[in-house]
Amino acid sequence: MKLISFMMNVDKNLKRIEFLDKGNYKKGTILGEDNKEFWVTYTHYRVNSKRYRLGFSIVDLSDKDYEVYILDSEKEPINKLTSISGKGIKIFYDSNDNNDPDVGSNAxxxxxxxxxxxxxxxxxxxxxxxLPSSLSYGDYLEMINDLIQINEHLIEDNKSKVFLAGKGVQNLVEIGKTLDDMKKVLEKINANPAASLKAIPAKIKYDPKKAISPKILVEKKMYPFKNKFKGQMKVESVDIYENKIIKYLLNLLKKKIELYIQSLNNYKEQKKREIDIIREQNKKEIDFDSELGKIEKKLIDIKEDIKTIIKNNRSLENIDKDKDIKISFDIYKKASIPKSRVNGKIEDNKVILYCNFITKRENRFISLERSFYSYAVSPFENFQQSRFNAESFMLKFETSNLNELVFFIDEVIEREDFKNPIKIKALAKREYYDNNDPLCVRVMKNYTYGDGSPVKEYYINIKKIYSLNNKKVPEYSEEEIVEKLAPYLNDNYESIVENKRFLELYKKKEDNLSCYDDKINELKKAKSRLDEILNLDLFKEVKEEKLILKPTQIFTNDNNYKKIWQYFNALNKKIYFIHDFIDSNMLLNEKSYLIKSTHEIYEYWTFFKMIDVLISELKWRLKNKNEVLNNLNKYMQWDYFQGNLKAKLEHDLKNNEKIDLVIYFNKNIKSNDGKILRPDFTFEFRKDNRNCIVYLDAKYRNYREQGKEQWFKDIKDVAIDKYTKKFRDTENEPIASFIVHPDTNNEWTFYGGYLDDKLEKKFDMEGIPPEHKFGIFAFTPNNIQYFKNFIKMILEYHLELYNYCWNCGEIDNIEIKVEKTMGGFNKYHYTCKSCGEFWVKNHCEKEGHSLIKHLFNYHTPDTDKKYPWYVKCPRCGKNDNGENTTVFEELCEFPTFDPNIL
Ligand SMILES: [Zn+2]
Ligand SMILES: [Zn+2]
Structure with a gap:
C-alpha cells in the first residue's frame, strides 16, 4: 500500500472537499507520494484567502478497514484521524478544532x-x-536559540550582554591575544603532551623473560603449542583527564564565541530593524543625510552673523542730544513670555529685538501697571516723572553691544520672577506726541480707564542699557552670546535644533551598525584561532567528554599546563563560558519540535524574552531570579511545570524611589460579571501605592495571510472588548490592554494613538479618545523595538515618568533643557548622556495635552508633516506645535487685571 499527502479544503459541514492544486503550493511545500525522504508543509496554510489542511489517502486495492493515526517522533500514536469517503477514495484528516482548520495539528x-x-x-x-508559517522559519529557530541565550543571560546576571554592549572592540581584541598566547603554549604541549600508560587489548607473544599475567600462564599450560595470547598491552596514551578537559573547555569556549557571534548578529538585526521602522515612517522619503547638512548650514549661518557683530562691536555711544533721553521705569511680569512676542533680526551690523507686550486685561504677560517712569533730556541731569497709561506697549531694543542684549534677555524676557518688578535704566529715543510723556506715541480713541484717564500707546525704543534690576551689564563669552541670541533671530530656531537632534540621532544609530561588524569580525578571528588549536594532533586523539574543572598534579606542576589553566581562568572572567552549558542542539532535535504547539512556544518565549529585555536593555532588576531560571530550565527541557509563572522586577527612580513590576503568566483575574479571565500576561506596576495594570495577550498570527480584518478583530475582540471592557469598574481595570504577535511588518503595529474616522468605526470608539489604552505590536527575536516602545509608552505616557531614558534605563545622567514654545509653554529637550537618545516633551497645538516625541514614536506620526517625529495627539488628534507660529496664549492662565489697583 501507499499513502499520498496533499492540502485540501473541507467545508463547514465536512461534505465538500477541494484539493489544492500543486501549482498553488506555498514555497517549500513537499507533499504527494510517499517515496520521498520527508514531507513538508506549513501551519496556517492559506492560499487565495482560503484555508487548507493536510489530508492523506491510502492507495490500496484491497477493501480493508484501516485506521490512521498521527504518530509522535517515537512513532507512538497520538491522535486518530477522521475519515470521509466518496468517489472511490477515502480521505483522512485531523478534524480537531474545526474552527481553525489548519494543518491537522496546530503544532x-x-x-x-x-x-x-x-x-x-x-x-x-x-x-x-x-513549518511554522506565522513567523518565518528563521525566526522560529531564533526563538528557540533565544531561549538558550536568555537562560545564559540570567545565569550570568547579563554579564555577557554587558560585555558585548561595551564600547569598542577592545575586550574582544584582548581575547584574541590570550588565544594567541594559548595557542603557542598548546603547540608546545602538542609536541610533548602529558600522557599515561593505558592498557589496550592486544595479542601478546609469550616471552618467559617478561612479567606475564596469571591468566596467560594458565592458558600456556593448557595449550602449550600456542605462542600468542589475548591479553593487554600497556601503551602511552594522551587521552587523560587534563587533555580531555582542555579539549572540553576549548569546545565550550568555541560554543560561547559562536553564541556571541549569533548574539551580535541578533543585536545588529534589531538595530537595523529600528532604522528600518524609522525609514518606513519617513513617508515623505526625506534624505536624512542631506537634510542634516542643510540644517547644520542654516544654524552655522545664524551663528556666523552674530559673531560678525561681536567682532565689529564698535561700542558706539553716539548719543543724539536732541532725540535721546535717559529713562528709568519698572515693568511687571505676570507669566512666561511666548516666543511669538519677541522677534529679532540683524540689520546694519546691529541686532534689533522687537517685543510686543500686551497688557490687556485677561491675557497680558508683561505690563507697565500704569506706574510712573522717570526721564531726563540732555544733559540728562534733571529727571522728571510721567505715568504710563498703557494696555499694550512695544519695546524695541536696537544695539550692537550684544552683552547688553543678552543681559536684557536674561533679566527681562527669560526671567521667571513674577513677584518683583523689573527695574530698567536705559537710554532711549523720545517720541514727540507729548513732551511731558515722551514715550507715548498716541492716545487710543474710545478707550478710557475707570477714572476717566485716556489709554495710550507706548513705544519704548531702547538704545542702551545702563542697568537692569540695579545690576550693571556683565561681559559674556562669545559662545554665551551666540547660544542666547540665536533662538531669537529665527522663528523656527527651536524646531530647527530639534530636527537636527533627531537627524543626528538617526545618523548615530546608523553609524553604530558598523561597530557591530567590527565586533563580529574580532569574534570570527577568535573562532578561527580556536579551530586551529582544536586541529592540533593532540586533540584529535583525545575523546571529548563533559568534565568538571579541577586542579590536578599536572595543572599545578607542569609549567605549560599551569599556563593553560591560567589562560582559561582569565578568559572565563571575561566571557563566563565555564558553567553548566545547555547543549543548544538539545532543543533542536526532533523530539523538541514535536507537538509543542508553536503558539505555546511563542507565549513562553514572549514571557522570558520580555524579562530579558527589561533586565538587559532597560536596567530592571529581577528579584526572583532563581524561580524564573528554574522555570525556564524546566521549560527548555520540556519538563512539566505548573502555572504560577511570574517575574518580580524593580527599577530605581530618582530621589531613591523605586517602581515595582510583576509580570504574571496566565493569571486568573475576575471580571466585572464575576467570570474568571486569563490574559496571557498581566503587568502590575506599583509606585507610591498606586497600582497600574496592563494586559497583554499573545496572538500567534500571520496577518499578511490572515488579513486586516483578523487584525481589527483581534484588537477589538481581545484588547478592547475582552480585556478592557470586562474589567471596567473593577480593581483589575487596566490602564492599557495590548496584543503581541510575531508579524513584524510595520503596518501590524499600532499603539492606540490617533484614530481617523475609519479606525474609530472599526474599534467602535466614536468620539472616545484612544489615549494609548489599547493596541497591538510585534515581538520576535529580531524585533524587540516594538516591545521596548510599548514599555516606554506605559512608563512615559501612562505613568508620567518623563525624566528617564526608557531606551537604556538611565535615571540620573540625563540632560534636560527647557525651551519656550512660540505659545509660551515649556518644552523639554532630553538627552541621555548614557546612550545618546534624544527626545522632546511638548504639548499638542490646541489643547495642551502632553506629547512626547521620539525618533521612533508610539504616538501616531503625522504623515502631513515633513519629518516622522511630528506626531498626532492621542487625545485630540492635533499636532505638536513644533514648527509653526500659531500662538495659543489663551491657554495660559493669567491673573486678571484690575486697572483700579493703582
Ligand atoms: Zn539612555
Ligand atoms: Zn491634544
Whole structure:
C-alpha cells in the first residue's frame, strides 16, 4: 500500500472537499507520494484567502478497514484521524478544532502518520515536517536559540550582554591575544603532551623473560603449542583527564564565541530593524543625510552673523542730544513670555529685538501697571516723572553691544520672577506726541480707564542699557552670546535644533551598525584561532567528554599546563563560558519540535524574552531570579511545570524611589460579571501605592495571510472588548490592554494613538479618545523595538515618568533643557548622556495635552508633516506645535487685571 499527502479544503459541514492544486503550493511545500525522504508543509496554510489542511489517502486495492493515526517522533500514536469517503477514495484528516482548520495539528514540528489494521501498525509514512508559517522559519529557530541565550543571560546576571554592549572592540581584541598566547603554549604541549600508560587489548607473544599475567600462564599450560595470547598491552596514551578537559573547555569556549557571534548578529538585526521602522515612517522619503547638512548650514549661518557683530562691536555711544533721553521705569511680569512676542533680526551690523507686550486685561504677560517712569533730556541731569497709561506697549531694543542684549534677555524676557518688578535704566529715543510723556506715541480713541484717564500707546525704543534690576551689564563669552541670541533671530530656531537632534540621532544609530561588524569580525578571528588549536594532533586523539574543572598534579606542576589553566581562568572572567552549558542542539532535535504547539512556544518565549529585555536593555532588576531560571530550565527541557509563572522586577527612580513590576503568566483575574479571565500576561506596576495594570495577550498570527480584518478583530475582540471592557469598574481595570504577535511588518503595529474616522468605526470608539489604552505590536527575536516602545509608552505616557531614558534605563545622567514654545509653554529637550537618545516633551497645538516625541514614536506620526517625529495627539488628534507660529496664549492662565489697583 501507499499513502499520498496533499492540502485540501473541507467545508463547514465536512461534505465538500477541494484539493489544492500543486501549482498553488506555498514555497517549500513537499507533499504527494510517499517515496520521498520527508514531507513538508506549513501551519496556517492559506492560499487565495482560503484555508487548507493536510489530508492523506491510502492507495490500496484491497477493501480493508484501516485506521490512521498521527504518530509522535517515537512513532507512538497520538491522535486518530477522521475519515470521509466518496468517489472511490477515502480521505483522512485531523478534524480537531474545526474552527481553525489548519494543518491537522496546530503544532509545528515533525510527526508521522501510521496506518493500523486490527490494532496493528502496518505502515509508517515519511516524517512530516510542519513549518511554522506565522513567523518565518528563521525566526522560529531564533526563538528557540533565544531561549538558550536568555537562560545564559540570567545565569550570568547579563554579564555577557554587558560585555558585548561595551564600547569598542577592545575586550574582544584582548581575547584574541590570550588565544594567541594559548595557542603557542598548546603547540608546545602538542609536541610533548602529558600522557599515561593505558592498557589496550592486544595479542601478546609469550616471552618467559617478561612479567606475564596469571591468566596467560594458565592458558600456556593448557595449550602449550600456542605462542600468542589475548591479553593487554600497556601503551602511552594522551587521552587523560587534563587533555580531555582542555579539549572540553576549548569546545565550550568555541560554543560561547559562536553564541556571541549569533548574539551580535541578533543585536545588529534589531538595530537595523529600528532604522528600518524609522525609514518606513519617513513617508515623505526625506534624505536624512542631506537634510542634516542643510540644517547644520542654516544654524552655522545664524551663528556666523552674530559673531560678525561681536567682532565689529564698535561700542558706539553716539548719543543724539536732541532725540535721546535717559529713562528709568519698572515693568511687571505676570507669566512666561511666548516666543511669538519677541522677534529679532540683524540689520546694519546691529541686532534689533522687537517685543510686543500686551497688557490687556485677561491675557497680558508683561505690563507697565500704569506706574510712573522717570526721564531726563540732555544733559540728562534733571529727571522728571510721567505715568504710563498703557494696555499694550512695544519695546524695541536696537544695539550692537550684544552683552547688553543678552543681559536684557536674561533679566527681562527669560526671567521667571513674577513677584518683583523689573527695574530698567536705559537710554532711549523720545517720541514727540507729548513732551511731558515722551514715550507715548498716541492716545487710543474710545478707550478710557475707570477714572476717566485716556489709554495710550507706548513705544519704548531702547538704545542702551545702563542697568537692569540695579545690576550693571556683565561681559559674556562669545559662545554665551551666540547660544542666547540665536533662538531669537529665527522663528523656527527651536524646531530647527530639534530636527537636527533627531537627524543626528538617526545618523548615530546608523553609524553604530558598523561597530557591530567590527565586533563580529574580532569574534570570527577568535573562532578561527580556536579551530586551529582544536586541529592540533593532540586533540584529535583525545575523546571529548563533559568534565568538571579541577586542579590536578599536572595543572599545578607542569609549567605549560599551569599556563593553560591560567589562560582559561582569565578568559572565563571575561566571557563566563565555564558553567553548566545547555547543549543548544538539545532543543533542536526532533523530539523538541514535536507537538509543542508553536503558539505555546511563542507565549513562553514572549514571557522570558520580555524579562530579558527589561533586565538587559532597560536596567530592571529581577528579584526572583532563581524561580524564573528554574522555570525556564524546566521549560527548555520540556519538563512539566505548573502555572504560577511570574517575574518580580524593580527599577530605581530618582530621589531613591523605586517602581515595582510583576509580570504574571496566565493569571486568573475576575471580571466585572464575576467570570474568571486569563490574559496571557498581566503587568502590575506599583509606585507610591498606586497600582497600574496592563494586559497583554499573545496572538500567534500571520496577518499578511490572515488579513486586516483578523487584525481589527483581534484588537477589538481581545484588547478592547475582552480585556478592557470586562474589567471596567473593577480593581483589575487596566490602564492599557495590548496584543503581541510575531508579524513584524510595520503596518501590524499600532499603539492606540490617533484614530481617523475609519479606525474609530472599526474599534467602535466614536468620539472616545484612544489615549494609548489599547493596541497591538510585534515581538520576535529580531524585533524587540516594538516591545521596548510599548514599555516606554506605559512608563512615559501612562505613568508620567518623563525624566528617564526608557531606551537604556538611565535615571540620573540625563540632560534636560527647557525651551519656550512660540505659545509660551515649556518644552523639554532630553538627552541621555548614557546612550545618546534624544527626545522632546511638548504639548499638542490646541489643547495642551502632553506629547512626547521620539525618533521612533508610539504616538501616531503625522504623515502631513515633513519629518516622522511630528506626531498626532492621542487625545485630540492635533499636532505638536513644533514648527509653526500659531500662538495659543489663551491657554495660559493669567491673573486678571484690575486697572483700579493703582
Ligand atoms: Zn539612555
Ligand atoms: Zn491634544
Amino acid at each position: 509545528s514540528g515533525v510527526f508521522y502518520v501510521g496506518v493500523f489494521e486490527n490494532g496493528e501498525r502496518i505502515y509508517v509514512s515519511p516524517p512530516i515536517y510542519v
